[in-house]
Amino acid sequence: MNIWDFQTRLTNRLLVWSALSVAISALTIFSTSPFLRGLGIQFFVWGVIDSAIAFFGARASAKKRLKMQGQASAESEAKESRWLENILWVNTGLDVLYILGGGWLIQTWGADDLLWRGHGLGVVIQGGFLFVFDFYHAFLLRTRRIDLGVG
Numbered sequence: 355m356n357i358w359d360f361q362t363r364l365t366n367r368l369l370v371w372s373a374l375s376v377a378i379s380a381l382t383i384f385s386t387s388p389f390l391r392g393l394g395i396q397f398f399v400w401g402v403i404d405s406a407i408a409f410f411g412a413r414a415s416a417k418k419r420l421k422m423q424g425q426a427s428a429e430s431e432a433k434e435s436r437w438l439e440n441i442l443w444v445n446t447g448l449d450v451l452y453i454l455g456g457g458w459l460i461q462t463w464g465a466d467d468l469l470w471r472g473h474g475l476g477v478v479i480q481g482g483f484l485f486v487f488d489f490y491h492a493f494l495l496r497t498r499r500i501d502l503g504v505g
């Protein structure tokens with residue numbers, strides 16, 4: 355599988371997650387429970403943001419793929435792979451901050467307020483998913499390059 359196919363799979367997986375997030379939000383955002391409303395709002399917001407990231411990522415990848423079409427080489431593919439892997443590692447670090455921020459919301463504003471507790475848990479769940487997602491895909495890229503013998 356080349357880097358362009360990998361990026362397509364990655365963005366498609368992120369789109370599936372964002373669609374699930376929005377679908378879950380539709381079930382919870384109008385709940386009478388403040389906790390579920392907070393959770394639903396977070397799932398909706400993160401779902402929209404993730405779908406935008408997937409959409410613009412897919413567009414950028416398609417443009418690069420088209421640009422490189424005539425000059426596809428192992429070197430250009432390795433360069434693109436390194437670039438994407440670095441982005442994913444940075445995102446993995448940011449995901450840890452999202453999880454910690456959600457935990458902070460739960461323990462502070464959410465201590466006495468169910469709406470904020472729902473917001474906090476929503477951030478923890480979304481950040482946790484993205485941590486696994488980004489780490490997994492960065493790890494795949496790293497091991498793939500090692501297997502191919504390119505740095």
